[in-house]
Each structure stands twice: as C-alpha cells, then as structure tokens.
Amino acid sequence: MQMSKQVLTLILRFVILILLQVLLFDRLAINAYIIPRIYLLIVLMLPLDSPTWFVLLLSFMSGFIVDIFSNTGAMQMMATVLIGFIRPFVVSLIAPVEGYDPEDKPHVFSLGYRWFLIYAGTLTLIHHLAYFSLEIMSLSYPGYLIKKVVFTSLLSLLIMILLQSLFIVSRHRNRYS
C-alpha cells in the first residue's frame, strides 16, 4: 500500500512537472532571457535512499523529454544526468550532524529551508553551468555565461521552493484535517 502510493506520487510528480515545464515555463519566459528549469524537482525530490540507477534513469528520461520539446539536442539530458550522478555526494556532504533520519525527505518542510537551499542551490547551479556551457561550446562569452547561470539558477530555485510550498503544504493539510 505504502509502496504503491509512493510510486503513484512519483509518476504524478513526473508528469505534472514535465507538463508545467514544457507548456508553461518554457513559454512564460519567452519575453525574458531566463527560462526557469523547474523540472529539476523530479530529480531533487526523489527519496534520499533511492538507488543510483533509478535516479540516473529518471534524470535521463526527464532531461530527454524536455530536450525533445525545446529542440536542445540532448544537452538538458546531459546536465540532468550529471546532477543525478553527483546528488548522493552532495547529500552526504551536507548531512546534518546527527545524520539523516529514515523519515527525512528532500524538501523544505522535512529538512528545513537552509538545508534545501544549499542542496538544491548547489545542484541547480551545477546543472545550469553544465547546460549553458554545452549550449555555448565556446569560451568567448564568460561574463554572459556567468550572468545567465546565476540569474537562471536564482529564478529556478525560487520557483521550485514556491511549488514545494504549494503542493506539500496542501498534502499535509489533507493528512491532518
């Protein structure tokens, strides 16, 4: 029962975030230079004890679907697989002093804003740096690259935290009311 509920949450989150990304956020940003990449939440919010192959597989799938919709070759996929791979290292680097609880989940309400900001901030920054470097494929515009990486990361992070606040709080409400 618990298992199937988890699987259902995973699938729902995957579908909703991908649709939000390709139909809403990829278009909203058309008038700005910045496209927030909120689908990273799919990878970021996987349970902390997920096996690495599973994290890699989901990174691969989500990145590839977003690539297809935005005509970016396989660049999103490469960047997302990269953060899927280094996620466990980041998680163990920033572990709380007393270690992780089996109950802990990688979102703002379980481990706190500070933990999530460091965790998601690092991974988002790495993802965007990898993606934009792959996209430019040249060292001629370092200032532009850094500006784009920093501002896109900030916006992605902000929207991801907002989305978490919206969805997770409502789920808690359902449970306790």
Place this chain on the structure above:
Amino acid sequence: MRNLILFFIRYYAFFLFLMMEAFGFYITYKQKHFQQVYFIHSANRISGSILNRFQKSIDYFHLNAENNKLLMENAKLRSMLPGSHRIDSSKVMQTADSLGQIIYTYIPARVINNSTSNFNNYITIDQGKKQGIEPGMGLIGPQGIVGVVNHVSDHFATAISVLHHKFSAKAKIKRNNITGILAWNKIDRLHAQLQDIGRFNNVLPGDTILTSSYSTIFPGDILIGVVDSVYIPLGSNYFNISVRLSTLFSSLDHVYVVNYIFKREQQLLESINANE
C-alpha cells in the same frame, strides 16, 4: 575475469552515468542526422500534437492582437492593388503581367512552439510534409523574415529562426542595393549583423535592410529590419553593421512558408558551374 565483473558491478552507477553522457554527446554533436531519423525534435508526432493542442487552447487569449496584425498586413497588401494607385494618364502605366508565371507560393502556418532565449532558437509550426513543406524553405511573418525550415514530419515542421548561429541569408540595403550576408551574434535577440559590406560603401543608421533577390530561400524585398549602428572596427575593411530586426520573435503566431518553385532548377544550374 571475475574481478573485472565485480569491478563493473561495484561501480555500475559510474559506468551508467558515462554511457548516458556519451550517448548525449553522440546525438548532440556528432550525429545530427540521428535527431532527424529518430524524431528527437519538437516536430515529432507526440510532442507536435501536444504542443498543437495546447496552442489551440490558449489561442483565444491573444486573438485580438493577432487580428490587428493580420489587419495591418491586409491593409498593406490592399495598398498594393492597382485600384489603390492614382493613375497618371500622361504616363504609360506599367503593371506586372497578371498572367505572369508564379514563382513563389506561400503556405500559411501557425507557430506552436518558439524560443528566443537560447543560443540556437527554433520555431515549430503546425504544417508539415503533407502540406508540401520541405527542409530549406523560408519562413516569413507579417513583419518580416522569420527563419528557415530544417526538419519536417508528416504534420509538423521545425525551423531555425534568425536567432540561430547557423542562420544566414543574403540581404541588401534598400537605398543602394548593396548586398551582404545577414547573421546573428548569439546574444542580442533584437539585433542581427549584416556582414561582408566593404568600408567604401555607403551605409547609414536608419537604412532599411531587405532580402536580396539572389537568395533561393526568400523572395526579394522582404523586410528584415533597420540599421541601428554602423562602425568600422580598427584595421578592418568591412563595416560592422547592427540591424534591428523588424520581426518581434517573442510574439510570433501566423507565418508563411515560402516555396520557390524553381529552386531545384536554379540550384542544379548553379551546381554545374561549381563542378566545372
């Protein structure tokens, strides 16, 4: 051998990671045709129809603006009709032969996906092979040139927009017919660069830039934009010309795909010269 297998099992995640990245590199940089063959682009059947349906459902929100744009274009075309011109009876009137052969046909299409913030920007349209669209055809909008079709599927097509590093088109200055090549510098989505204009020519800010009739992609005299700034870099023999694009790429909707009927014939003939 057993140790080797154990080694792979132990570090499987790393090898899986390497394989995925290698696959990504392969299809992004090495094998561009892979993307076309396996439809890894937004014109494939599934992503195409999702984007199409979504676009249809949000169309109502900007019907008004689109109508205005089309009205403006209609008005422009109407002003070109013979009836809108004053006939000066003291001169011999010259009009185009109405029975003259048609050399360009236009296929109307809607933009269903569009990007402007990347280094290489693409446009997806809702017409494809079934409607006669082929790679290499030009794309123009009510406000000027838009791009060139690069991939087609049965019902959709993708085009590289002017804001793409591979885009180039022959362009001319309206005032004196000097031709150059239009390209994009990857950063500024409002401007493109006009290259190959020697320093002894006469170019001024405010000059109108049109497509050249030498191009086999676009018909001649389609608006591209207006010269914004002109300078000659130190030690260069060419102008550095920045052209403000007339098409607003952030709000594309209705476009026309240009089919140059004699394209193959012209290219075939020109390729004979190249082979000589």
